[in-house]
Amino acid sequence: MTPLFLLGAPKCATTSLYEHLARHPQLSAPSVKEPGYFSRSGIRPDVRARTPHVQSFDAYLALFDQRNDKIRAWCDGSTSYLRSPEALQAIRAKFPDARAIAVVRDPVDLVSSYYTFLRHERWENAPTLEEAWNAQEARxxxxxxxxxxxxxxxxxxxxxxxxxxxxxxxxxxxxxxxxVFTVDDLRSDLQRVSRVIQEHAGLDPLDLGALPQSNPARQANSERLNALVKDPPEWLAKAASGLKARLGVTSLGIRRKVERANSTPVRRELAVETRDRLRAFFSADVALLSSILHRDLRAEWGWTDTA
Incomplete structure (x- = not known):
């Protein structure tokens, strides 16, 4: 059975791609898209303590259906792996035959989208992206x-x-x-990308349909309700964990339904000054990525009007 790792990056349509691939009958893709087992050291200790699948390697493997003879591969979609050299090395050590996928996009758009996402998740409390960016070194x-x-x-x-x-x-x-693919590859040539990934994982190539529109940036309608859902009191979090353990499930499905009902999609435009600042910061790294992929990503991402 082939381990397939969708390494990241975050806000690069990885949830959509994961749900697309999960339609394949030969792939085990659990409801927990991002177990984060190999990057568990970055998880807050109290959260780690109440998350069963990061407690042991056996608990992690139990997420995946490995008893069905039809299953040829399983997929871990943890986007925290790509930025962690330690996680990448640990994956390779545990699974020498693993296959890996990375999806990338314009890093400026990634930062903007990720900031909005983290604000909604309540992981971020800086009122503007500029303030969040300036707080990085302290954080x-x-x-x-x-x-x-x-x-x-x-x-x-x-x-x-x-x-x-x-x-x-x-x-x-x-x-x-x-x-390695770009988000634009998924949008413009999904069938080719999907077929290449399926063959890469040892699956029979199938038409898996369109790419789902998953996990768009959202804004809460009620911050109080959002706070209760995203950061519940300890007693509620423990009760939910206990109920899931008794039922033998990884998710009750309640949180997602409440989140959907209490939020609306949002898209924020970056100030020109902020966009220029971030492009200058990431310029050398985009040049490196372009050389690795043998593509002119500055042109693909519309950076040709900047120095």
Whole structure:
């Protein structure tokens, strides 16, 4: 059985791709898309303590259906892996035959989308992206981390979106077992990308349909309700964990339904000054990624009007 890792990056249509691939009858893709087992050291200790599938390797493997003879591969879609060299090395050590996928996008758009996502998740409390960006170095040292942030390293946006260096490391670890696509590839040539990934994982090539529109950036209608859902009191979190354990499920499905009912999709445009600042910051890394992929990503991402 082939392990398939959808390494990241976050806000790069990985949820949509995961749900698309999950339609394949030969792939085990559990409801827990991002177990985060190999990057568990970055999870807040109290959250880690009440998350069964990061407690042991056996508990992690139990997420995947390995008893069905029809299953040829299983998929872990944890987007925290791509930015963690330690996670990549650990995956390769445990699963020498693993296949890996990375999806990338314009890092400036990634940062903007990820900031909006983390605001909705209540992991981020800076009122503007500019303030969040300026707080990165302090947060890298553990200063100013919001209480609800389950994975504090997510708040260091520069590290999350440094895709060139991440892909360079991943290619060094996985070699030809790593495939890299852009979000635009998924949008413009999904059937080819899907077929290549299926063959990469040892699956019979099937038409899996359109790409689902999953996990768009959202804004809460009621912040009080959002706070209760995203960062529940300890007694409620423990009760929910206990109920899931008794029922033998990884999700009750309640949280997602409440989130959907209490939020609306949102798209925020970056200020020109902020976009220029971030493009300047990521310019060398985009050049590195372009050289690795043998593509002119500056042109593909509309950076040709900047120095």
């Amino acid at each position: 890298r040292e553990g200063v100013g981390i919001p209480d609800a942030a389950r994975r504090p390293d997510s708040l260091v946006y520069a590290d999350v979106a440094m895709l060139g260096s991440q892909v360079e490391t991943a290619k060094r670890v996985f070699g030809a077992s790593l495939l």
